Amino acid sequence: MTPDRLTPYARLPHAYRHRDVLHSTVDAFGRAHWLIAIAEERHGRPRADPYDAVVVTVEDGRGHETHLSALRxxxxxxxxxxxxxxxxxDARRRAREEQVQVFDALGRPSWSFAVGDAVEHLLADETGDLWVAHFDEGVCGNDELSHPGLRRWSSTGEPQWRYGPVPGAREIIDCYALNVAERAAWACPYTDFPLLEIRGDRVVRVRHNPVAGARGLAVHGDRVVFFGGYGDERDRIADCRLTDTAVEVVAEGRLARPDGAALGRRRVVSRGARLYVQAEPVQEWTVLDLAAPDLA
Structure with missing residues (x-):
């Protein structure tokens, strides 16, 4: 069955709902996180540089805090x-700064390094490696670290893998959608939007894809669902079947909030069979799970 509504997944505890959220995500283990600045803010961004923040984590309906210090x-x-x-x-890198900061479980700064300008996606996998994808201002800019469009780094900043053109797929100009699960990644880059399947240190498969402009995707077996598109297709959901060489569209629809309302502005995180969507106000994560019994 092609889905048409998302399912509630995790909510920011009520005590934090008056605070400005700087960023939010769902990690490789299904935990939802909200990054909230402690210092006085203006227009949703911290005044002080560096500044302190708290990460509010929700797992199985329970929340806890981790305080981070000296964020830049x-x-x-x-x-x-x-x-x-x-x-x-930091999605944007100034000069030669090390714009990635790593914090230990107690919130203490551990180390920092650079991954390049114009970061579109930052997803850690179950081993702690970081998959970093870039948009066009980085790929076509002056920062050489961004030029491959998609790279994998260790959590200490050591380069592990970088994308290069392969038969059936050209250079990445802008990595629109990225799905990371276990030791595999799926990417859908501009301009032709091929579906790249990456395992280990190589692209193992390139599939022709007729779905343009998707910002998220979920993959389960021989099924892939794309979410998003251009213009009126912003809320499009394309339910597709995978062959060895291509993506075949089976059905299309529109994805909505759990109550049926339009999504509006949103964040999207793609993790294996799950597509997490957070619409404004950014207090709740919802999910589309292809592995759920009613969608499998």
């Missing part, structure tokens, strides 16, 4: 690491 990112992207620590990156 102006446009922060957050994810969690397997050891209980966190990584916070």
């Amino acid at each position: 990112p102006r446009f922060p992207l957050l994810d969690a690491l397997p050891d209980g620590g966190f990584v916070v990156a």
Whole structure:
């Protein structure tokens, strides 16, 4: 069955709902996180540089805090690491700064490094490796770290893998959608939007994909669902079947909030069979799970 509504997944505890959320995500283990600045803010961004923040984590309906100190990112992207620590990156890199900060499970700064300008996606996998995808201002800019469009780094900043053109797929200009699960990644880059399947240190399969402009995808067996698109297709859901060489559209519809309302502005995180969506106000995560019994 092609889904048309998301399912409630995790909510920010009521005590924090008056605070400005700098970023939010769902990690590789299904835990939801909200990054909230402690210092006085203006227009949703911290005044002080560096600034302190708290990560509010919700797991199985229960919430807890981790305080982070001396953050520097102006446009922060957050994810969690397997050891209980966190990584916070600035989406934009100034000059030669090390814009990624790693914190231990107690919130103490551990180290920092650079991954390049114009970060579109920052996703840590179950081992703690970081998958970093870039949008066009980085790929086509002056920061060489961004030029591959998609890279994998260790959590200590060591380069592990970088994308390069392969038969059936050209250079990445902008990595629109990225799904990371276990030791595999799926990417859907501009301009032709091929579906790249990456395992280990290589692209193992390139599939022709007729779905343009998707910002999220969920993969389960031989099924893939794309979410998003251009213009009126912003809320489109494309339910597809995978062959060895192509993506075949089976059905299309529109994805809505759990109550049926339109989504509006949203964040999207793609993790294996799950597509997590957070619409404004950014207090709740919802999910589309292809592995759920009613969708499998």
